Amino acid sequence: MTPELTVLALAILLQAVQFVAYAIGANRELGPGYTMSARDSEPSRSMSPATARLGRAFGNHFEGLILFTGAVVLVTLSGQATGFTAACAWIYLAARVVYVPAYAFGWRPWRSYIWIVGFLATVAMVISTLI
Template sequence: MTPELTTLALAALLQAVQFALFAIPANIELGTGYTSSARDRPPTRQISERTGRLQRALNNHFEALILFTIATVVVTLGNQTTGFTATCAWVYLAARILYVPAYAFGWRPWRSAIWAVGFVATLSMIVAALL
């Protein structure tokens, strides 16, 4: 397996960890009666600020993972794997790991800077595959 595919698999596992980090406190705060329902109406209770941040970090990773998956597919199927693209993939994964506590604890402006590092690493993989 290429390093890019390895990091994609690890990023998917990170997504599962992020889901648990959000879902466990959300279930506690909202109650399983609501979280196991069809959620046809808004909850009667609100989630905490930190749980809300974990939810937004989770959603942000879903969005980032789409572009990173495209980059990984382009690099891998295009047979354009290089040391540079592998490094970019690992940088993306490291940035996404750091992004979780940065968002959860409200690290400003570091959260945005960490996000930008992962985004640039992903775009760099795509550009490298085209060159």
């Protein structure tokens, strides 16, 4: 397996860890009656800022993971995996790992800077396939 595919597998596992962290907090704060419902109405209680941020970080990673998956597919299927694309993949994953606590603890403006590092690493992977 290429390094890029390994990082993709780890990024997917990170998404699973983020889901568990968010789900534990949401179930504790909103109750399973609400979290297991169809959620047709707003909850009667609100989540803590940290739990709500974990939920937003989870959703944000879905968005980033779509782009990163595309980049990994392009690199892998075009046979253009290099040390550069592997480094970009690891940078993406490192940024995503650091992004979770940065978002949960409200590290401003660092959260945005961390996000842009992961985004630029993904874009660099795509551009490298076109060069």
